[in-house]
Amino acid sequence: MDPSLSEMVTDGANRVGARSEPTPLLSFAFVIAVGACAVSFRIRTRRGVLAAAAVATATLAIPGLSTILEHRRDAPARAESSSAIIERLSERVERFSTAHGCARVTHSECVACEPVVDFALATSVACPSPAPIVLGPDALTATCLESNGTLSCGERGGR
C-alpha cells in the first residue's frame, strides 16, 4: 500500500508533517525569522516592527505550506487522484452492501480503510446475516474481488 495515502487518512489532520524532523527549509525559515526579529529591534518604529513581524510570520509558514501544497497526498495537484482511490473503495463496499442487503467487516489488516468502509456503510440498514468483507493490508489502493458472497480487498483476497 502507498504509505503516504494511508498516513493522510490516519494522521493528515493531526499535523502537517512528521514531528521532530528538521529540514533545510525549516532551518532556513527559522534563521530568517530570527533575523527579522533582530532587525526589528534595530528599527524601533512601529511600521518597521510590524513589517519585521509579518516577514517572520510569513517565513515560518513556508516549510508547512510547502508540505501541504506540494508533498502531501492531499496537496492540490494530488488531491484528486487520492480522493479517487478512496472513493473507489468506498463505492465498491457500498455497492456490495446494497446488493447483499447489508455487510460488515469480518477481518481487517488495513487500519486506514476502517473509516472509509464505515463511511460507505453509513446508509446501510441492519440485516440478520451481513455479507462479510475482508480487508488486506493494501486494501486501500488494491482492487476488490467478490467471491462466494465475500468481498475481499487487497492481498488477503488472493489476487
Next chain:
Amino acid sequence: MISLVRPLAVLTASALAALPVDHLVRVLPRGSLSRWPALALTTFLACYLALATPPLALAAVVGLVAVGARRRRMDGAATEPVDAPAYVAVAACAAVLLAAILFERPDGPCFWDAFVWLGKARYAAGGLGELIAGGLRTTLPPFIPSGYPLFEPLSVALLAGLSPRAEAVVAGAVGLEILALALFLCALADDPGASVRAREVRLATATFVLVSSPLVLVHLRSSYVDLPLGFVVAALAQLLPRRRAGVACAVLGMSAAALKDEGMVHVAALGLAGVIHVASGGRPWRDRDIAIRATACVLAAATVMAFWHLRLHQNGISNSDHALAFPDWERVRSLWGLGVEHLLELRSWGALGVLALGAVSAVAVHPRSAPPAARWFATVLTVDAIAMFLALLATPDRVMEFAVGGTLLNRIYMQFAPTAALLVASWVSAAAPSSPFSREGDGLQG
C-alpha cells in the same frame, strides 16, 4: 471542485426562513452584517433542539419571544447602518479564506474523523429524526461512536438537502464551515466601538495570521468540526462585551456546546473570563452586563448539554471518552510537555503559537499599555487554556493515549486558533502606523 450551489441555496433559504424570527427577536442590530449567518445558525439550532430536546426547544422559543418583545419595546425601530468599507474588508478577507477552503479541495473526505462526521450526516439522510432517535437507541451503525452531540451532522445533512451522496455531504460540511467563518468575520467587522480603520486592520491581520498557519489551511480543506467550533467560540468572545448582543451570545453558546463536548468547556471559560474581567474592574467595560451576559450564555449552553446528556443517560448511553473524573495530577508534567511541543511545532502552526504566547505575555507584563481588546482576548485565551488543561487532566486514560499518540492536542489548539488570531490582530490594530496607539477606536465597544 465541489458544487456549492446546494449549501448556498440552503443557507439563503435558512436566512430567509429566519426573517420573521429576526423581526421578533432582534438578535443583532438592524443592518448588522452578523445577523444573517447568526440567523442561519439559529435555524439549525432550532431544528436540533426541536428534535433532540423538545421541552428545551419549547422553553427556548418562549424565552426568545419574551426577550424579543421586551427588546422591541425598548429599541423601537433603531437602525445602525454599517460602514461600506467594512463590507469590502469582509468580502476581501472572506475571499482569501474561501479560496483556501475551495482551492482544489478533494471531492470527498480524506481524513479519519471527516469520514465519521460525514458518515453520521449520511445516516441522517434517512431522516433527521432517525439520526436523533438512532443516537438515543444505540442503533446508529456500530462504527459511529455513540454519545457525541449530533448538531453538526444534523446541520450538514440539512445543508446537503438530506442527500446521502458523498459529494452532497461534503458540500454540506463546506456550507457549515462557511457559515462559521462568516460569523467570525462579520462579528469582527461589526464591532460598533471600533473605527473603520481598526476593523480593517484587524480583519486583514486575523486573516493573515490564520492563513499563515499551515494546519489551519489543512482544516479549512477538511470536514472536521474543530475549526468551525473555534470560529463560533471566537465570534462569541467578540460579541460577549457588546451591549444588546445577549441573545446572539446565547445562540452561539448553545451552538458551541451542541457542536462538540469541548464547546461547553470553551463557553464555561468565556463566562468565567467575563466575570473575572468585571471583578478586576476591567476597562472599558465596567458595566455588570458582561457578567450577566456571560452567566446567561453559560446557563443556556449548559442547559442544552445537560438535556442531551440526560437523554443519553436515560437511554443507557455514555461517551466513555468524555466522562470526567477527578483530575489526575500526575499527568500534569507529561501533558504540559506535550502541549508545549505541539504548540511550537513550526511546520504545523507556523508562527501562530509563538505569536499567541508572545501576545498573552505582553498583556501580562504590560497590562496598562495593552489595548482593551487585547486584554480581553488574552484573558479569554488564558482562562480557556487553563480550563481545557484541567478538563484533559480529568479525562480517562484513553484520552491521554490520544494525546501521546499525537491525535488530540493539535485539534484542541485548532479550536483556539481563531481567538488567538483575534488577540494578535487586536495588538496590531492598536500599533498600526496610521492608527493612534490609544484606547480610542480600539473597539469591542468602548
